[in-house]
Amino acid sequence: MATAAVDLASSAATGILNLGKDNLRGSSLKNNERVSVGRRNLSAGLVRAVTGDGKTVMSTSRWVYRGRQLISQTVLQPLPSASKADGPWKRDLLELIADITAAESAQNVETILQPWVSVLTCEEWNKILLEVGHRDWSLAMDVFKVFKTQSPLVKESPQSESSDSLDFPAENLKGRSEQRKPSPLLRGYTTIVGVLSRKGRLTEISTLLLEMRDENVEPDLRFFNGVVEAYSNLGLVSYVSQVIAQMEESGISPDTTTYELMIFAALRAKSTQLGKALQIFQDMLENSMEVGVKTYLKLIDACADAGDIVAADEVFMAMRSSGHTIYSKTWVKMIQLHASVGGFKEAEEIFRALRAAGIPPSAAVYDALLLSYCHAGCLDQAFSVFREYKLATKPSLMAYNYLIEASGKNGRYEESLALYSDLCNNGLRPSTVTFTSLICAMVQAGHHEKADRLYKKMIQKGVPPNVYTYTAMVRAYTACSWTRLGHEICLKMKEERIQMGTLVYGSLLNLYLQGRWFKEAAGIIKEMDRQGIEPDVAGYGVLVSSLGESGEEIAPVVKAMQASDWEPCWVATFLVNTPAGAEAEPEIAIALEKIWSIFEEWAAFKDREANRSFYNAIMDALWRRGLRRRARSVMLKARDLLPWYNRPRRGLTSVLDLRGLSVGGAQVALLDWLEDIAKYSEQSTSMVIHTGSNDPGVGRYNSGRGKGVGAVKQAVTAYLEEMCSPFRELAELGPGKLQARTELVVKWLSRRDSKDALRLHDYV
Incomplete structure (x- = not known):
């Protein structure tokens, strides 16, 4: 029946979205009738849209149709049987959530919840808070207010001993929060803080902290983590540190979640504090704490952005030692990181490690390895990998572009042309980068007429040139003393409003001065000076x-x-x-x-x-x-x-x-x-x-x-x-x-x- 429930939920979307009055006319069930679904009653229209025949479904639906909107909810536990046949239990809990999300005011929320207040369990209250908060945090606050003031779970729960400060540093809290089972009210506060945290509502969280002090509600580890998460999401490292200090004063030790949130806060700070994040990471490793995959990946990305290859390698090695599954994307990231600085030997080692781990190299892996060889100018190794690449799978356009550019820079323009032919024969469409790399290769080799033919073919194929293409062609026309053609390039760049920097202007100056077009050269000088470009x-x-x-x-x-x-x-x-x-x-x-x-x-x-x-x-x-x-x-x-x-x-x-x-x-x-x-x-x-x-x-x-x-x-x-x-x-x-x-x-x-x-x- 579990499989049937999943199939039911997955097929409900299309059926329910297309549900209208016409769908109901051919059925024996009327629109206002309700059908038994497990221990719940659903509208006949919903059931008919899901099953096609209006028969009883022995599973809890994950979908609720309200008006013309399909609302997807987390699977909730069935409600207990109601003692009164005509009581509120005739309505589905998911429909209750849908009603709340459609409410227009706090008064409406209280009215909707009124029949449910005395029968909802603590778990159900928290699920309602989560689901409503996912859509509208202010409605979740209204639900929490009803829970706090009217639920018998809160009234029957014993209150905690008084705390003398907002920040809960009282010594009588030490060692107790972790041992005591959280009260329903604390669980509610924890849930609503989590909701507000994900929405970045720090002001509302501060208000709740004041309420907790007034109501003598003692925070526990889970609650503190919720507050840390709120500050972490906004990169407020100093606030996170304050919460950690409060936890220690309360006798609560930070756990793995706390440490990881501290790392995320350092990485999200306005000025990224990579050093602090790495230090926390090392502390976790030294204390034999399990680090999550997300933390590893975030640290590697941050190290890559900062260009700290040594730190990225250390995090990557720790990730490999942790036993976590490392997917192709992370291997590619590490190879690309070393490739960006010409570290082809390190890239080779990572590539061998990937193979030793039993992971078949993907196209992205081959692309990254090629990039490392091309940046280092190791063309023979690059072509060797490219041949292996072609045996394993169809090379990407990016791979061809890497090799074409590297071959041109190393004076091997014949190989650039051969790669271009191979690219076209494999059904790939040359891009702007492809043609620009070829043109630059021809210009560097002194084959300016070939560069001109490639440029014309590029235009003919509808591939748009970029600023580097135009600059290369200006250099080619300057070398050939074809000043008029270079001048046309200049006019085209201005027509297309291409941003021209120092390099482009320098090429144009050279074109006009070598061609003795001195008035045009003077115009370029004035234009540069006017724009503040030296x-x-x-x-x-x-x-x-x-x-x-x-x-x-x-x-x-x-x-x-x-x-x-x-x-x-x-x-x-x-x-x-x-x-x-x-x-x-x-x-x-x-x-x-x-x-x-x-x-x-x-x-x-x-x-x-x-x-x-x-x-x-x-x-x-x-x-x-x-x-x-x-x-x-x-x-x-x-x-x-x-x-x-x-x-x-x-x-x-x-x-x-x-x-x-x-x-x-x-x-x-x-x-x-x-x-x-x-x-x-x-x-x-x-x-x-x-x-x-x-x-x-x-x-x-x-x-x-x-x-x-x-x-x-x-x-x-x-x-x-x-x-x-x-x-x-x-x-x-x-x-x-x-x-x-x-x-x-x-x-x-x-x-x-x-x-x-x-x-x-x-x-x-």
Whole structure:
């Protein structure tokens, strides 16, 4: 019959919701008739809706139909037989609850309960409080008031001894609350406090505490836990601590529930107190207290949010030792946590432990493991796991996206394209992330036309680009000098009202300045300044380097930079745009001293990349404007202010390391080195110049005239060849290194034409 009851309850919903007057016309039972259901009487309409034939059902229904609403209730024990045939027992207790929830005032609640007051048991009162409170806490308070004032259970129950304070700290309570069976009134208070706790009604709870003091009702552990729960739900850690102190004063020891509520309170606090929660957790373990699954999961989530991997591992290990069943979601959480910091070895260990526990890896587990390998750049292991993944189940789109992005970042763009084809063949639809990762891979590999084709396919398939897609395409169009196409991207982003930050604006500045669209670049500068967005390192590098352009065309950019709130731009425009000449030297000397003081401030608080980028960009612009002496002054000041500045130091004349310099900066350093080389020619037999690969030193964007791989090498090599220098690239030294015998270099520098061309002077 139990199974039949469950089936009855589960099928009642559809039948009862569709119950109407038409359902009753074809039945022999009338609407006002009642049918025996066990020891209860239910309306004929309800029974007919449940069973279809109006026959007697030998089970207690879990469903009550009131008007046109279906009310689901907890299964209640059948009421005892009534002594009077026409008494209130003809009504079902669940219908009583439905009547209360439909009441419009406290007076109505009292009227509805009046016939029941003398016959309801303590358990039934508490169940009514719970069910009504679940829907309306204020109606539950009205029910509790009737229970308190009219129920014979309360009147017949002996009152507890007096307590002298609201907080129940009286010594005569110690050791007694746990031993004594709770009175009906205390049970009622405990239930209503639980109801109010779940609704966050702290004011009403405080009122009940006052009532308990006046009525001399002694709290027990269960009651205290109800109060702790109320404060815990709102993260009020200090209030929880006060209740714990009151419990100890009353001689009541906190139990497992209390400790877990304390943990939840610490985790829900306005400023999460993870350390306190972990300390309580450790106390529970040391005292051999059983920790619930929910507590473990909440702690792991909190550790993950705080990025505390060590603590998360400790909680996870304790959970495994506790014997609790650990479901796939928790394993995935732990693998993802380690994956987020590139901890692929730890992720591997968790994956092996999952298998040892006999849990077959789900798609989410494989995804998390792939993420760990991809973040760590371990592509071979990632592809190995991916092959196993494909044998076990169909890989998710997320897995493909992880691998496509990682392959592109590691320069393996062919594999990115192969994964894209495999993804489509498996019936998956490429997402925005898929196309964006592919486009970024092509841009990084220098295949800008392929990036353009992918972008057009993305639009054709109706996949919406995001800000990262647009930024990658701007970079691609900049590299191809397709400024108009990049400009269309800019207009599209503005049309779609995409939020553009520092990175996007920097890309647009690079696009317009490289394409010599100076008016548009000036507009971007004004827009950024108006929105309070300062350029990043790369953006400043591009702006400052652009000052190397001469002529009236660059004037809008210069004016926009001077009018901005960006101090680096003021300094750069003065240094580059103040002409050389004897009459301007005194003024320039004074201004330079002020600029050097600004450089000193930057050396103290700006990071290395920012300082290096700024100096390189300034030297690049000054070189291109023919201000060689001024460029060398900037380089020498950088040496003085920044001990780590990796320019050639005095005394190390046999080797010149130009890596990390812009094109202009490299040529300034070369001439400065060659100017003093004759003084130290006796100390070495050969000279070596390290040009390295292209590292413009101004952030992500190339500056100067050189573009592509080896821009510094190309510029320096071309300059030395033009001057007929003896420096040559030797295969045995490796790429990017030029060498010459010292005696040949000295002889070359002694020629008049070389002296004039290599002089570090300013061209007026």
